[in-house]
Amino acid sequence: MSYQKGDVIAEKYIVTRDFDSANGGQCQWGFAVYNGKEYFVKKFLSPVFPGKNAPGSEKGKQKRRDQCEQFAIKQLAIQQALSACGTGGSVVVMVDFFKYGDEYGEHYFKVCEKIDTSSLSKEIHTLEPKKRLFVMLTAAGALKILHSNGVIHLDLKPDNILIKEWEGKQVAKIIDFDSSILEGEVISAEFLVGDPVYYSPEFAKHIATAGETPAPTKKSDIFSLGLILCQYWTGNRPFVLGDYTYAHEAILNGKKLEIPSIKTKSKLSGSLIDKNPLDVEIRKLIGSMLKFNHEERPDINEVQKQLKELYNKGFLADTKENKNKLVMNIMNKL
Incomplete structure (x- = not known):
C-alpha cells in the first residue's frame, strides 16, 4: 500500500x-x-x-x-x-x-x-567561495558528530546531505542511517549497502569478496566525503583516466584521481588563472581524503580542522593585509 x-x-x-x-x-x-x-x-x-x-x-x-x-x-x-x-x-x-x-x-x-532544504543542494559549486567553504565545513562537522558517537554512515552522498538555509548561510545536515553500522560491529557483507558511486575502494572490495577482506571503517566515510567535497567545490567528481564508471574502480586498478581545479579572474588583468592559492589548498585536502590506503587518509577531526582554518583565515578577516597573509601562508606550503 x-x-x-x-x-x-x-x-x-x-x-x-x-x-x-x-x-x-x-x-x-x-x-x-x-x-x-x-x-x-x-x-x-x-x-x-x-x-x-x-x-x-x-x-x-x-x-x-x-x-x-x-x-x-x-x-x-x-x-x-x-x-x-x-x-x-x-x-x-x-x-x-x-x-x-x-x-x-x-x-x-x-x-x-522535516527539514526545509535549500534549492541549491545540487549547486553548491555555484556559490561564492566563502559560502561554498562554509557548507563543506558544516558537512565535515556533521560527520564528526557521527564518528564521535561511534557511527559509520556508509552511504554518504549528496542526497543524504541536506542543505538548509540558516541566517543567510547554507548549512549541511546528514540524514539516512539505514545503511549505517556501529564501529566494531560485525555484519555480513551481504547486508552492507550504499551507492557504488561513493564507495571507498576497501568498501567495494569487501562487498566484492563477500567479506573476505577487512570491513569498512570510519575512513570509508572520509573517502565518500572527499568525493562530495570535490563536487561542492568544483562542480564535478574527480576525473579518471580510462574507462571506469566509479572512482573506486580506478583506484583499485592503480589509476589516479585528478581533482578539477578552479579558474579565477585576476584582479589585475581580468584573465583566468589556475593557481588560486585557496583552491590549491582545498584540492590538496580533498586529495588526501581520496588516498587508496585508508590509513593515510585524515580522520574527520583533521578534515574539519583544516577546513576551519582555511575558512577563518580566508574569510573572517576581510582586510587586504590578512588576505595577502593567507596567500603567502598557503603558497609557502606548496
Missing part, C-alpha cells in the same frame, strides 16, 4: 504528501503531520513482520519474525548511539520507530524531523 494525502498511519500521523519511492531504494517516503508538526516519514518495504494470517509455514514466518527483530534492534542501536545529538542539529535523528499494518503483515516506519 502506498499512502496518499489524508491517510492516517498508526492512528496518529496524517499524511500531507503522497508517498513515493523516489531516491528511496527499498523504501517509500512522504510527509505527515502530528500534533501540529510536520515530519518526514519513511516506510520500509522490507522486511515485513508476518501477521497471524500471513501466508507460509509457521517455521518460515518465525524466521521472518526473527529477521525483523534483528532489523529493529539495529535501527534502535543506531538511534541510541545518536541520542546525544538531540533534534535540530547537524544530524537528522529518528524521533519515532514502529511497525504498522494488519493481520497479514506489518511494515516498519521511521519518523524524523
